[in-house]
Amino acid sequence: MPEPRFDPLSDGPPVPGPPAAGASVTLDPGAAGTDPAAGLPAGDGPGGPGGRGGGRSGRRRQRGAHRRAGGRGEARSLWSDAWHDLRRNPVFLVSAVLILFLVTVSLWPGLLTDRDPLSCDLGRSLGGPVPGHWFGFDAQGCDVYARTVYGARASIAVAVCATLGTALLGGTLGGLAGFFGGWTDGLLSRLTDVFFGIPIVLGGLVFLAMIKTAGVWPVVLVIVLLGWPQVARIARGSVVSVKEADYVQAARALGAGSGRVLLRHVLPNAVAPVIVVATIALGTYVALEATLSFLGIGLQPPTVSWGVAISNASDGMQFRNAPHILLYPAAALSVTVLAFIMLGDAVRDALDPKLR
Template sequence: MTDNTPQAPSPQRETPGADPVTVAQARTGDDGVVARSLTANAFRSLKRNPLFWVSSTLVLIFIVMAVWPSLFTNQDPHYGVLSRAMQDPSAQHWFGTDRQGYDIYSRVIYGARASILVGVFAASGTLVLGSLMGLLAGYLGGGNDTLISRVADIFFAIPLLLAGIIFLAALREEETLFGIPIQGYFGVIFQVVLVLVIFGWPSIMRLMRSSVLQVKPNDYVQAARALGASPMRITRRHILPNAMAPVIAVSTINLGAYISVEATLSYLGIGLRPPTVSWGIMITDAQIALRTDPYILFFPALFLSLAVLAFIMLGDSVRDAFDPKSD
């Protein structure tokens, strides 16, 4: 008697030299959609997002402006001639000149370097410190989690701007900090970055801790632990790559916020100081002639706003792309 029971199809194996089209078809589900990883779906979503391309273009322009300002202007931002002070925008001076005869266009271009350096270093520092603390708190749990979380709550309770004012005012007359010189161009930048990292890491730590707690119970983590993988290997190969996406997205948003904080501190006279050129310092100098010559304030404020907006839009785009709940 013939058995008419349908037999299950044997699993298809990928053999060396197999046709890529055939392999792709083997990995295609019943609905005809090829399975993709979260990262692949995120990049696919970013490619179709016009907001991502606009913000990425602006960010690239500002980064090139900070690294190679000579590509945009050949004038010295520190060269001032009083005889040409307070000139309106013209073909010779595109953005006009300020009350000390400085060319505003060249100072706006060179001002991007200090402002973006502060933002990049501060965002990178908070990303590293906050991610490390959040990873330890989420993975170890117990008393370690409680201790790290309570320390983070203490720093989180202090407003960032207020902490910056107090910290930088105390360091204003110091020459070294922990043996590191804090005078000069990079020394002053180091001061601002340090205060932003010290009081800005708790938000990244909380987000990283939440991500680790979501990834930790997953089957692939439990399988790796059952197979005898060390905690370091589990953390490095499984937990960290799957928990970093929201942290990186928020750090990109924070980068724009740190540029804004630097401008605020410089405006108050306790952040970056002359002869350093930054957008915040230019806004401070412009308030004297605001009523008679508003263009002195308009151009540095415009570039500052565009830079902050570009980084925030880029962070929003990345965050939405890596959000599995979004379409």
């Protein structure tokens, strides 16, 4: 072992000389200020607390953050989480396939039948199923299968247009009332109380009797006028809860105006309950159109819809002699309502954090 060298101009500790030939050098892993991996200062190596890996605890934190971010390096939003849950929900998948099929049939009914639903033959009145006419004939001799297929167009059109109208009108009024408050909120609350006191079926009978115009748009207008208060109340409550959030207050403190706060911060986070209510209302409006048509005040012939078909088959004598004239349109109506309600339930479960 060579003797230590002393530098006369240095005040530090003696520096050991180079090791002798054949001598082994052992680094002390516990020595302070050294890293056993590469002789670096402690904490600067790949395993040190100040290094990139951050030691075992740092690696655990990185893996946990990666899992919380969904394994993609970024946090998922409410909508991506909802879509992640919906894709694995069998109720959503079944209802989505049914609704896609029904919408396709309503847009292109010629894909399923080449028969004219308005072409009737009284000689085949109340006739049973025959080749080429799988559902038989109604009291007017019209093909029940063709009328069932074409009936999806009017029923689904009424439901979709009425749902969009109620969502836009109710969501806009309720959102503005909840955001600004004051006399606007009070006026909307009293107005919704008045409309909630009117049964929607009774109100539809009165308004449609006053209009005396058959067609899709009068029925849609009546449903929108009587259905918007429910959506408005849901939208108001959602906006009231969101506008008190910390990120909204921070945006206001940074100088954001009311319009920017409403459109950029409040609306995207308050629209989920409105979407849930509107999705469930789709099935309700399909049944409501059929109810109004069954009572003779909704859609009228020659319009083809399931409600009109059920109304035409309401004669007890005809039903006993030919039950198929009622069973097929009623079954199509039931499946459609069930599909929309199942879709609404699946969307509600995915967008409601309390149900997770």
